[in-house]
Amino acid sequence: MSQIKTANVKFDKNGAPFSADFDDIYFDNTLGCQQSEQVFIKANNIEQAWLNFNASEFVIAETGFGTGLNFFLTLEKFIAFKRCNQSAIKLHFISTEKYPLTLQDMRKALKLWPQFHLFSEQLLAQYDIAANTQQTYTFADAAVSLTIHFRDASAAFSAIEVPDKGLVDAFYLDGFAPSRNPEMWSKALFTQLARLAKKGASLGTFTVAGFVRRGLSEVGFKVNKIHYGNDGNDAEKTESTQARFIGLRRGKPITGFKVREKVESSKHATIVGGGLASACAALALANKGINVTLLCKDEQIAQGASSNAIGALFPLLHQDKDSLSLFYQQGFEHSLALFKQLIKQGYQFSHGFDGLIDVSYKAALVQRQQTFCQKNVWPDDLIHGISKEQVNDISGIDVDHPGLYMPRAGWVCPPELVQAIIQAAIATGKVKVKTNRKVLAVKSLANNRWLLTTNKGQKQIQNLIFCTGADSLAIDSLAQLPLSVVRGQVSQMQSNDRIENLKTVLCHKGYLTPENNGVHCIGATFDKDDNDTRLRDEDDQYNINMLASCLGDIGNWSMADVRASKARLRCCTPDHLPMVGRVPKIEKHQEYYQHLSKDKNWHYKQPAPLNNGLYVLTGLGARGLCSAPLLAEILAAEICNDDYPVDEEMLFNLSPNRFVIRDLIKSKS
């Protein structure tokens, strides 16, 4: 149509388009598709979002279609995703373009991406910017539709009808740099994004401009800056923005003891640990640009609870969406995403994500399964009930009981996983691991620093993080936290004809894992306040008997089949949720919030009195695999003053100060 102004494009010697009007590039051609992939696809965690998606059509909205690079990349990924996952979902990609390229320029620009030739030819065959202000094209047997609105982004978005639940699952905010194109990056645009967004919608954009980040926050997006490793390539972008739509909070302001005040900014943190919690913390901090020193008392990392041969990876889910289940649901998704990403990056650790069945082996559990299915509060791809025939079919062996099936759960080898995470952390160039370093004492100094005494000397430290598992009970600075130790012994059983075909983890009172290195793990014992890690024959016998009493003679095992065993200590909390954050000043809590004993709803303005620079991430209990990555993200957000990846209620449920607050409320005077 006549009012469409086409782009004034110049091409450089490599054939890359450049906007003469905006004096800006369309994409960074030095890095191929890498940057678009990082800033839009990875920042939106788009493949994981498709995996988790449980409606029929996933909607992406983009500003600035340009040459369509973001679209073609997404299309390619979506087709691969559908092929791998036999998924039935469809994709609707809504884009906007105020200054479209002419057909001729488009054809020239798309020559840069021969890998998308088939798709780009399809688009070019119908691309007709004069014909309409809006065009829809379909791809991949109509599984994907692309609608381009040839007009200003906010005007185009404002004309789209939005259902009550919102429309868009993910946003790609492209467009030239805000400084060169302030007209597009407007309050009107941000308002439209919030209008279109579904709750939880994600957003990725290349810009980290303050007014864009603030503008997004003001309309209800939780905004995060992402830092990338820079392999010494100066052209590479090292920061971008990622956001999630949470909506605007209405209602009363949050009470003081739930508020974690901002921290002094810093570039370094020292982690005390060597297990899963510390590995995840090191990686999360390094990814946010923090330099990390990790001190581990043992000769090698992963010698504590994280040294078990096999651990089951699955969320603890109840029939209702209580706070415990919601945390483990979110934690599970984080863990799975991190572990799959590590595998994709080439890090190796033994694992199997072929599902887990919680076997309903007695009447009470069959009843529980029925109620679970009636209530049906969780997505099917997280958990659903299956018949005994399906259990036999899916597990690969004759279990002969129905069960609750978690198709994406599985098992990993924790010590190998810890090694892989540490390798990934070291590869950022920001993490140093020092073994044989035992932290002996910690003292608070007047200058907001901590004096750390180890077996190798003393050092002043700004940020000190204890990821010390069950050893946390021996650390003076953590003495006021209600942590306890629960000993557990796992037995490794020789595989045999009867059990070798087991494909999924089976849970009963304990668990049984598929074969790895010729053995299956069974366990585990559960002895409160017992911190003796020497092996006990009677515990192996207990594990064999427990399995037999729940699932019968499924492995045909006796003590002669025990190949190895391991006893380690779980670090537990009274409410079975872990803790992450700054260590609270307990006496100050008791002083500030004493009125809670008279009125538990009393509203306080006074923010929580916390020890600045002193953090704890522990209490992972029997679920570290499903919680450590998310907890590490929370810790890193706190240290970097970024937005937390969980809401305020969940943050308080994970706060080390929740226990003193609950004690005050209980101590009614």
Ligand SMILES: Cc1cc2nc3c(=O)[nH]c(=O)nc-3n(C[C@H](O)[C@H](O)[C@H](O)COP(=O)(O)OP(=O)(O)OC[C@H]3O[C@@H](n4cnc5c(N)ncnc54)[C@H](O)[C@@H]3O)c2cc1C
């Ligand atoms: C028998 C058993 C079975 C389990 N099964 C599962 C399962 O199936 N699925 C699951 O998700 N989870 C399972 N868990 C739980 C899981 O293993 C833990 O939640 C997780 O490994 C805890 O990791 P962490 O880093 O907190 O602790 P740890 O792995 O214990 O690490 C603590 C680290 O701190 C170091 N350290 C301590 N004190 C000091 C000091 N003063 N100076 C320097 N370094 C210090 C130690 O050397 C150690 O490396 C199981 C645990 C046990 C014991």
Ligand SMILES: C[S@@+](CC[C@H](N)C(=O)[O-])C[C@H]1O[C@@H](n2cnc3c(N)ncnc32)[C@H](O)[C@@H]1O
């Ligand atoms: C950096 S380029 C986008 C690159 C594009 N995603 C690609 O793959 O080629 C920015 C695009 O935003 C478009 N644009 C600029 N202002 C706009 C506005 N107000 N509304 C919609 N699109 C706009 C430009 O014409 C340009 O095509």
